[in-house]
Amino acid sequence: MDPLTIGALVAVSTIVVLFSGVSVATGLLLVATGFLIAFDGMRSLPALPELFFAELNSFALLSIPMFIIMGASIASTRAGADLYEALERWLTRVPGGLVISNLGACALFAAMSGSSPATCAAIGKMGIPEMRRRGYPDGVAAGSIAAGGTLGILIPPSVTMIVYGIATETSIGRLFLAGVLPGILLVGLFMAWSLFSTWRSGSAEVLAAGSYSWRERFSILPRVLPFLAIIVGVLFALYGGVATPSETAAVGALLCVIIAVVIYRMWNPRDLWSILRDSTRESVMILFIIAAAGVFSYMLSSLFITQSIAQWIAGLDVNRWVLMGMINAFLLVAGFFLPPVAVILMAAPILLPVITSAGFDPIWFAVILTINMEVGLISPPVGLNLYVINGIAPDISLRTILLGSLPYVLCMFLAILLLCIFPGLATWLPEAVMGPGIY
Secondary structure (H helix, E strand, O other): OOHHHHHHHHHHHHHHHHHOOOOHHHHHHHHHHHHHHHHHOHHHOOHHHHHHHHOOOOHHHHHHHHHHHHHHHHHOOOHHHHHHHHHHHHHOOOOOHHHHHHHHHHHHHHHHHOOHHHHHHHHHHHHHHHHHHOOOOHHHHHHHHHHHHHHHHOOOOOHHHHHHHHHHOOOHHHHHHHOHHHHHHHHHHHHHHHHHHHHHOOOHHHHOOOOOOHHHHHHOHHHHHHHHHHHHHHHHHHHOOOOOHHHHHHHHHHHHHHHHHHOOOOOOHHHHHHHHHHHHHHHHHHHHHHHHHHHHHHHHHHOOHHHHHHHHHHOOOOOHHHHHHHHHHHHHHHHHHOOHHHHHHHHHHHHHHHHHHOOOOHHHHHHHHHHHHHHHHOOOOOOHHHHHHHHHOOOOOHHHHHHHHHHHHHHHHHHHHHHHHOOHHHHHHHHHHHOOOOO
16 A cells, blocks of 8 residues: 555544544554554564653653653742732833733743643633733733743743654754744733733723832742742753753752742642652653654654655645645644644654755744644643633633634734744754754
8 A cells, every 4th residue: 555545544543543532642552553563464563662662761851750840849839929929010010011910920930830731820810810800801811821821832941842852853952942032022922912902902091000119029039039040040051061951950840849848838748749749640641652652653654654755745846835834734733632742743753854855944843833832722622721711710701712812823823924034033042052053
C-alpha cells in the first residue's frame, strides 16, 4: 500500500482512538502497535519496549518535572493574589490600570507556574470580581484572564518549549529566549484591546485611577519580589553559562519550595506532599506522552509515512508562505482538540524537515507553533481555559466568555502575522545572546 494512503489511515485511526476517550499516550501506543503489526508483522513488537524507554533516556527530560515542581509550589500559595495586588497598587494611577495589572499578573504568574489553568484560577479569582465590581464589561473581565493564562506556554521558562526542543533536538536555551519578545508583544496587544474594548463599551469612567499610599505599595513587595528574583536567577544561570537547563530547573524548584515554606508558612507536611504528588502526576503524564510519541514516530518512519509526507509537501509547487499557511491551519485545528504537548510530539518531527527545507528558522517556527497552541486553549470544543473561567464566575455564561476571548484570538493571529513579517522578533534575542545558530 502507498505510504501516503497508510498515512491517511493512521490519521483517521488516531483521531477515532483519541476521541474514544482513552488517554493521549495510550491512544498513540495503540495506533502505533496496531499499524506496525498490520504492515510489518509481529517481528516489530520486541523493539517497542526498548524504543519506549529509550525516549526517556535523556538528561534534558529532568528539567520537565523540576519546572513542574517549581510551578506547583507557586500555584499552591497566595503568590497569584499577592502578585495581582502588587501590580494593582503600583499601576492604579495608570488609565485602565486594573485590566493592565490583571494581564501583567497573568503574564508573570504564567511565567512562574507554566500552567495556563493555574494562572486563570489564581488571577481570575481576584481579578474578575474586582473588574466587574468597577464596571468593566464581563467579556473583557473574563476574556482577558482566559487569554492571559495562555502566556505560560510561551514566556520562559516554558515546559512546552522544552518538549519542542527535545522532540526536534533544538537548543532549549534559544527557545526560551525566542519566546521573550513575542510574549511581550502578545501582552501589549492584549492590553491594547482590553483598553479599547472598555472605552468603546461606554465604560470609560472605569479607567479612572484609584488611590494607594506609598506605604501600601511597598508593603506588598517582600511577598512577590523573591519569586521574580527566582525567574531572573533561573534565566541568568541558564544564559550565563552557570548551569544546564536541568540543573537550573532543579535549583529553581528547590528555591520555590523554600520560599513557599518560609514566606507563606507552608509548614504542614501535607501541603508539601500535595505539591510533590500533583507534580509527579503531571510529570508522569507528560513523560508517558513523550515515550508513546517516540513509538508513534518510529511507526511513521518505519512505514515511510514521515518521509513520504515530507517529499509530497516539498514537491508541491506553491509559495513557501502558502505552505506555512497550510501548516498553521493544521496546527490550529489540531490545537482545538489535543493538548499542546501531544500536538508538538506528533507533528514536530514531521514538520521540521519541511519547514527547514522551505527556508524557515526552526526557532522562529517554535514560536509560531506555540501561539497556535495558545489559541487552542481558549477555543472550543476543548478550550480548557474557558471552562476554568466559567468555574470561577459561573454567573458569566460560557457564550459571553467565548465571545470575550475571540478578540484575543485575533490578537494572537495578528502576532503570528507580525512574526511572519518581522521574524527577528523571535530570532534576534537568541542570536544576540547566544550567537548565530546552525540548523
